[in-house]
Amino acid sequence: MIRAPAFLSGLGRFYIGLVLVFLYLPLVIMAAMSFNVSPFYQLPFEWTTEWYVALSDNDGLIAATLNSLEIAVMTTIIATILGTAASLALFRYDFAGKRVLQALLFPPIAIPWLISGTAMLIFFFGTGVGRGLHAILLGHVALALPYVIIVVSARLATFSKDLEDAAYSLGASAWQTTRKVTLPCIAPGIVAGGLFAFAVSFDQFVVSYFLATPGQTTLPVEIYAAIRKGFTPEINAVSTIIIVFSMSLMFVVSRFFRFGGDQ
Amino acid sequence: MARVEVQNVSLTFGVHKAVDDVSIAFEDGGFYALLGPSGSGKTTLLRMIAGFEFPDTGSIRIDGEAVENVPVNKRRIGMVFQNYALFPNMSVADNVAFGLEVRGEKGETLRREVADALDLVQLGALAKRRPHQLSGGQRQRVALARAIVTKPRVLLLDEPLSALDKALRTDMQVELKRIQREVGVTTIFVTHDQEEALSISDRIGILKDGRIVQEGAPEEIYDRPASEFAATFLGEANILSGTAENGRLRLDNGLAIDLPPEGGTVAGDFRCAIRPERVHLSALPDAATAGGQLQGVVKRRSFSGSLSTYVVDCGGKEIKSVVQRGGGTAIEIGRPVELRWNRDDLVMLPAA
Amino acid sequence: MTGKRRDSGLVKAMPLLLPAYAWLTLAIFLPLSAMVYFSLLTSMSPSGQSATLTLGNYATFFSDPLYATLLVRSLELGLIVTLVCVLIGFPAAYVLAKIFKGRAREAIFLLVILPFWSNSLVRVFSWSMVLREGGILDTALNAILPFKVTFDLMYSYPAVIIGLVHSYLPYMVLTCYLSLQAIDDALIEAARSLGASRFTTLRRVIAPLALPGVLAGSALIFIPVVGSFMEPRILGGHGGTLYGTVIEDQFTAVYNWPLGAALSFILLAVVLVILLVSAPVLRKAA
Numbered sequence: 067m068i069r070a071p072a073f074l075s076g077l078g079r080f081y082i083g084l085v086l087v088f089l090y091l092p093l094v095i096m097a098a099m100s101f102n103v104s105p106f107y108q109l110p111f112e113w114t115t116e117w118y119v120a121l122s123d124n125d126g127l128i129a130a131t132l133n134s135l136e137i138a139v140m141t142t143i144i145a146t147i148l149g150t151a152a153s154l155a156l157f158r159y160d161f162a163g164k165r166v167l168q169a170l171l172f173p174p175i176a177i178p179w180l181i182s183g184t185a186m187l188i189f190f191f192g193t194g195v196g197r198g199l200h201a202i203l204l205g206h207v208a209l210a211l212p213y214v215i216i217v218v219s220a221r222l223a224t225f226s227k228d229l230e231d232a233a234y235s236l237g238a239s240a241w242q243t244t245r246k247v248t249l250p251c252i253a254p255g256i257v258a259g260g261l262f263a264f265a266v267s268f269d270q271f272v273v274s275y276f277l278a279t280p281g282q283t284t285l286p287v288e289i290y291a292a293i294r295k296g297f298t299p300e301i302n303a304v305s306t307i308i309i310v311f312s313m314s315l316m317f318v319v320s321r322f323f324r325f326g327g328d329q
Numbered sequence: 330m331a332r333v334e335v336q337n338v339s340l341t342f343g344v345h346k347a348v349d350d351v352s353i354a355f356e357d358g359g360f361y362a363l364l365g366p367s368g369s370g371k372t373t374l375l376r377m378i379a380g381f382e383f384p385d386t387g388s389i390r391i392d393g394e395a396v397e398n399v400p401v402n403k404r405r406i407g408m409v410f411q412n413y414a415l416f417p418n419m420s421v422a423d424n425v426a427f428g429l430e431v432r433g434e435k436g437e438t439l440r441r442e443v444a445d446a447l448d449l450v451q452l453g454a455l456a457k458r459r460p461h462q463l464s465g466g467q468r469q470r471v472a473l474a475r476a477i478v479t480k481p482r483v484l485l486l487d488e489p490l491s492a493l494d495k496a497l498r499t500d501m502q503v504e505l506k507r508i509q510r511e512v513g514v515t516t517i518f519v520t521h522d523q524e525e526a527l528s529i530s531d532r533i534g535i536l537k538d539g540r541i542v543q544e545g546a547p548e549e550i551y552d553r554p555a556s557e558f559a560a561t562f563l564g565e566a567n568i569l570s571g572t573a574e575n576g577r578l579r580l581d582n583g584l585a586i587d588l589p590p591e592g593g594t595v596a597g598d599f600r601c602a603i604r605p606e607r608v609h610l611s612a613l614p615d616a617a618t619a620g621g622q623l624q625g626v627v628k629r630r631s632f633s634g635s636l637s638t639y640v641v642d643c644g645g646k647e648i649k650s651v652v653q654r655g656g657g658t659a660i661e662i663g664r665p666v667e668l669r670w671n672r673d674d675l676v677m678l679p680a681a
Numbered sequence: 682m683t684g685k686r687r688d689s690g691l692v693k694a695m696p697l698l699l700p701a702y703a704w705l706t707l708a709i710f711l712p713l714s715a716m717v718y719f720s721l722l723t724s725m726s727p728s729g730q731s732a733t734l735t736l737g738n739y740a741t742f743f744s745d746p747l748y749a750t751l752l753v754r755s756l757e758l759g760l761i762v763t764l765v766c767v768l769i770g771f772p773a774a775y776v777l778a779k780i781f782k783g784r785a786r787e788a789i790f791l792l793v794i795l796p797f798w799s800n801s802l803v804r805v806f807s808w809s810m811v812l813r814e815g816g817i818l819d820t821a822l823n824a825i826l827p828f829k830v831t832f833d834l835m836y837s838y839p840a841v842i843i844g845l846v847h848s849y850l851p852y853m854v855l856t857c858y859l860s861l862q863a864i865d866d867a868l869i870e871a872a873r874s875l876g877a878s879r880f881t882t883l884r885r886v887i888a889p890l891a892l893p894g895v896l897a898g899s900a901l902i903f904i905p906v907v908g909s910f911m912e913p914r915i916l917g918g919h920g921g922t923l924y925g926t927v928i929e930d931q932f933t934a935v936y937n938w939p940l941g942a943a944l945s946f947i948l949l950a951v952v953l954v955i956l957l958v959s960a961p962v963l964r965k966a967a
Contacts, residue, residue: 075780078775078776078780079776079780079781081772081773081776082773082776082777082781082789085769085773085793085850085854086789086792086793088769088847088850089792089793089796089847089850089851090792090796091811092804092807092808092810092811092847093796093804093807095807095810095811095817096803096806096807096810099810144704147700148700148701148704149701151697151698151700151701152697152698152700152701152702154697155693155694155695155697155698156694156698158693158694159690159691159693159694160690161690161691161694162691163691167698167702170702170705171701171705173705173709173710173713174705174709176904176956177709177713177904177949177952178904178905178907178908178925178948178949178952179905179908180908180909180910180925180928180929180945180948181713181716181908181945181948181949182709182712182713184716184928184932184941184942184945185709185712185713185715185716185942185945186708186712187932187938188712188715188716188719188938188942189711189712189715189716190712192715192719193715204704204707204708205708207704207708208704208705208707208708208709211701211704211705215701226412226414228410228411228412228414229414229416229417231381231401231408231410231414232408232410232414232415232416232475233416233427233431234380234381234400234401234402235379235380235381235401235402235406235407235408235476235485236402236407236427236428236431236475236476236479237402237403237405237428237431237432237479238402238427238428238431239402239431242431246427246431247416247418250418251416251417251418253418265798268800269798269799269800269801271800271801271802271911272911275911276932276933286800286802286803289802289803289806290802290911293802293806293915294914294915301806302810305800305803305806305807308799308800308803309799309800309803309804312798312799312800313795313796313798313799315798316794316795316798316799317791317795319798320791
């Protein structure tokens with residue numbers, strides 16, 4: 067390309083720097099404050115880890131964290147299996163109405179979570195499914211499915227059907243072909259899809275918020291309740307942990323799957 | 330190793346007749362080329378023999394067994410794909426072992442058969458490599474080893490050499506032929522490259538619009554093409570069309586030539602073909618000294634190494650002649666020439 | 682493909698597709714249908730025995746101007762946030778796609794996208810430390826400026842906008858980047874070689890080709906922002922009453938679910954209409 071003059075490209079770099087500051091400054095400040103003595107974020111800064119210690123005594127938050135992890139793991143397993151199976155079907159077979167079926171995968175992403183969440187609340191409540199962790203799991207899998215299918219399908223798009231044909235021509239059954247050729251070849255996509263599903267579930271607030279009950283809640287819902295009751299430095303501490311955890315997870319995803327998102 | 334028999338097979342995709350009532354037999358141990366332009370149905374026919382597609386009507390027999398409803402993985406065939414389709418998640422040895430493993434073979438037998446197959450294609454040293462670490466020619470050999478290690482009844486090759494550059498392709502043709510002789514497997518080879526088909530196969534089937542237009546030994550098809558399409562698709566040909574009477578053919582531009590002896594009885598609209606290399610040229614001092622079958626004036630000429638191609642204008646009809654470049658001097662453009670050929674080299678074509 | 686062949690494709694695909702679609706039916710499609718039904722009930726008796734069907738909840742929306750006002754306010758907020766994201770995100774994506782190269786580009790792109798995959802609630806919360814009086818911005822400004830200023834954006838409309846832009850900006854950078862990256866540099870060179878200035882090249886060549894990315898990003902931002910309730914609650918305080926917070930109230934405070942369902946359904950309808958109206962534009966741009 068025609069190289070931008072030095073001052074223009076310098077300006078561009080400076081601009082990106084500003085955008086990154088905007089994106090990261092509040093997070094950095096929050097992390098710093100989680101190590102500050104003053105519970106009202108007063109400066110000067112004095113180092114402490116007491117909020118993290120306090121965190122370890124907060125049974126409510128710890129229970130919610132365990133719930134979040136448990137639901138995220140189960141969402142990952144279920145959404146990855148269902149999503150990979152659906153992606154394979156959409157990749158392998160051609161049939162009338164396929165485009166409509168594919169379009170029907172997107173409502174969980176395209177509809178505001180507020181609406182999905184309240185709709186689930188009404189339906190689960192009305193049908194006796196009820197609220198609680200099982201309801202949250204039902205919702206999270208539905209929200210994560212489209213992401214898994216998008217990521218796995220993107221990987222399948224780079225997979226040549228000839229490889230499956232080759233396996234069949236060598237005498238392999240459909241199952242042997244899937245297990246020994248197709249799945250190993252698209253494994254990076256499946257792993258990335260699974261990690262996406264984990265992130266979607268672990269960070270999900272809106273849908274969980276409507277489906278949680280006092281005893282059966284997730285970490286974001288618990289944090290929201292705490293924020294609305296009033297700031298406490300413990301929230302800073304747990305938020306910092308969440309941010310570090312989520313970002314590390316997505317950093318790993320990006321290693322598996324270039325850029326960590328092609329939706 | 331088996332005889333493959335295709336009988337009255339048709340397959341329609343929507344309204345498009347991909348394969349239209351094709352019957353052809355592939356004898357045990359033979360090396361067959363299916364030759365045709367893209368869209369002629371040659372790959373579809375191959376995929377039906379393989380078992381990836383199923384004919385709407387007709388039968389396919391391998392070794393006498395009707396297989397038209399048997400899925401590919403039960404047909405005991407071997408196939409080499411255009412882009413080799415080597416499993417990227419497996420080593421060379423694992424690729425070759427795959428077909429044996431899914432049949433339940435294991436241990437020492439499996440290892441020995443894989444090693445033998447790799448030795449046959451001279452790749453024993455690269456057994457541990459991954460496909461992406463191999464050159465195009467090496468991948469080709471692995472694909473071949475993988476296809477034959479299971480001792481298939483028939484080996485199917487779908488344009489296997491088209492991804493290679495020209496020099497490598499020629500080497501691989503020789504290599505492929507050697508391996509096929511050594512293994513003795515009935516081989517069906519799909520290609521759109523007529524030179525490749527001529528040089529490699531025992532027999533050629535030419536396809537057009539889903540039909541077999543001619544089938545026979547390479548020399549036979551080249552020397553006696555059964556249609557204008559066969560004549561022009563397989564090599565080059567001058568097509569002479571006109572009206573036949575009394576053993577002569579009056580061309581559309583008014584000139585006349587002798588028909589071959591067997592053409593004495595034909596009459597009416599008629600076509601003949603003659604290969605450019607069978608048309609001999611000699612320069613005339615001037616246009617008045619007539620001789621040969623036709624006379625004309627050199628219009629264009631081009632060189633390709635050892636050969637010269639002349640285009641001669643014979644009363645408005647262009648005729649091509651290819652001659653060996655010997656010690657003599659070339660004929661200049663604009664020189665009057667006479668064209669001679671052996672009457673037997675003229676091939677009579679059915680009316681279009 | 683013949684009809685027969687396509688049918689057999691569906692038969693083979695069904696066992697693999699069914700679990701995913703069954704799950705979506707249970708967790709998305711049936712709930713949405715239930716919501717429509719619920720929005721037509723007079724009271725929130727789940728069994729529906731004492732409840733009768735009514736359009737009253739929809740009438741409430743139209744009779745009390747508060748709801749329409751809030752809906753307009755939410756749509757306006759969606760528009761503003763989307764616009765700010767375009768203004769900040771497009772140049773950032775452009776710099777990323779056309780100035781940075783190789784590993785630096787990959788690394789910075791990752792940095793921009795990464796926050797998107799961490800908890801949005803926590804990220805919104807983190808702004809409260811920056812924006813409040815005695816917060817970082819206030820302290821920093823007073824340290825630099827010779828005179829005393831009181832800086833307190835917390836619990837204000839601008840705070841809500843800042844928080845939402847922060848939440849959704851990565852979407853815009855992502856979609857713009859993907860379409861900008863797909864533009865062949867040779868096109869830009871060709872425009873320049875024909876005598877176009879940088880600005881003309883941007884306006885006549887780059888912007889039209891990048892439009893699908895801008896529009897996709899806009900849709901991805903506008904839809905959730907219109908339904909946002911958590912961000913206005915945390916950063917907006919009393920000024921943060923929006924259409925989304927009213928819906929939330931119906932479900933968590935007032936317990937008038939039928940009204941909440943009607944309000945949700947109206948929001949869904951408005952979003953769908955906007956998507957349908959813009960669909961031809963989107964398709965043309967793509």
